[in-house]
Amino acid sequence: MQSYTECIPCFVRQAFDALCMVGSDERQRHRVLQRVLVEAARFPLDRPPPAMAQEIHRIIREELQNADPYAKIKDASTRIALDLAEEARGLIKASIEPFRMAVRFAIAGNIMDFALASAWDRLDLNNFIEKTRLYPLDDAAVGRLHRAVDAAQSILVLGDNCGETVFDRLLIEQMAGKRIHYAVKGAPVINDATLADAIAAGLDQVAELVENGSDAPGTLLEDCSEAFCELFDSVDLVIAKGQANYESLNSVARPVFFLTQVKCPVIGRDLDEPVGRWVIREHKGAGR
């Protein structure tokens, strides 16, 4: 999807918040923001928001001379999620519809998103399990996803943030007998999971891990490796986690199931859903 002028103040705010979050002094912040402002002025709105976020976080990493400024935050997210995983797995097992409960956790895990931390309630962990069980979710859409999983032999799950990955694993555990690939970023960007992060979260135990070759949030196919794009095109089913994946893939040729929380009004309008809603959206594709 394209970007909108409404995204521009949000890009600048995200850059500032990111700088505060990863530790920076006023001079570093000013230098980074000056570059971000110039890039944002140049940014063509027909490109998806993750393309701007990629640019912002490249600038931050370069100016801070830190290849992975979110490393500690990512590790903490994974640790927190792993602490919750056993309880979650028990609830899934005990559920009369384990797949549906696993989908719930996979979407609930999407709240572990520090990129938009200034705008949303963060890690309200006390309520996490309770909310996961009870939050409204379109049962018919869960059913369609379940049937798509049953019909597929090969499935590619596009990961999103650290922490969230742990709950993706619980969903993958409900896909026994399938060949599962789990895609991670080719290099650190915000708190998105890389190969090392996914291994720390145990995803290598349930899926073949694949790097997408890109340091953009979401999945900008033109920025991904050829090998990744071939996999993306050839699998029977793609499940894409998180808002950035929706932003970058919502008009690709192949079908994709998107699982995300609606985190901003721009996406809300695009999906015709209110901010905060949990969404399973089946993109039918056009090219096949």
Next chain:
Amino acid sequence: MQSYTECIPCFVRQAFDALCMVGSDERQRHRVLQRVLVEAARFPLDRPPPAMAQEIHRIIREELQNADPYAKIKDASTRIALDLAEEARGLIKASIEPFRMAVRFAIAGNIMDFALASAWDRLDLNNFIEKTRLYPLDDAAVGRLHRAVDAAQSILVLGDNCGETVFDRLLIEQMAGKRIHYAVKGAPVINDATLADAIAAGLDQVAELVENGSDAPGTLLEDCSEAFCELFDSVDLVIAKGQANYESLNSVARPVFFLTQVKCPVIGRDLDEPVGRWVIREHKGAGR
């Protein structure tokens, strides 16, 4: 006072909100925001925030080809305030300390600020009178202001927003026997009062109106007319309304009484007061 990196996302957000508020299409918004981003990148942080706001609103007026995009909003504010004025005047008269109650209304009126509308509760008119009567305010500071008014022969009140002006009049009515000047902007900027706005609010009936010669919010002395600067230097007492006046005058040579609401964390830190607090701050000056 200087600006901070924290102000930068706020500048961009304010520009976007202003564009939405005054009516604009996506292409206009993009053109304005591109120029604002470039100017914000160039903006030296040792300048006060109103200098950047001046730049932003010049760009908006130019691109929208509208010399006073807030005209309707300003008129509505004045009308709303005039509707409330009689009740307010009655409360002031009935008060055992009319000056103090008038100060309360003058600071309460500062909430009529559409520049920061995205961040604050706007015009919660149902509660306006009640809040005005009861909101915490430093009584000792009111006393100091009252004594300064009593001791002065000539007083310059620096106006701020339309609507707020009406309540400034109620305070000026408590300064009988003094020579009062009421300063307005030299040209429209945001919803700040100009000469025509002040006349519509009836300020000409209680004060000599004076234009400051500038289209910046607040009072950037280097941008004001010589005549205004002479008046500013020569009066016995200056009472400056609103946050932008504090931002632009908090380190001038002469003494100034600032009456404002704390509308952002940056000012909050500078004043050592929480956001939302009503403040009377006596600036002692250094140059006399």
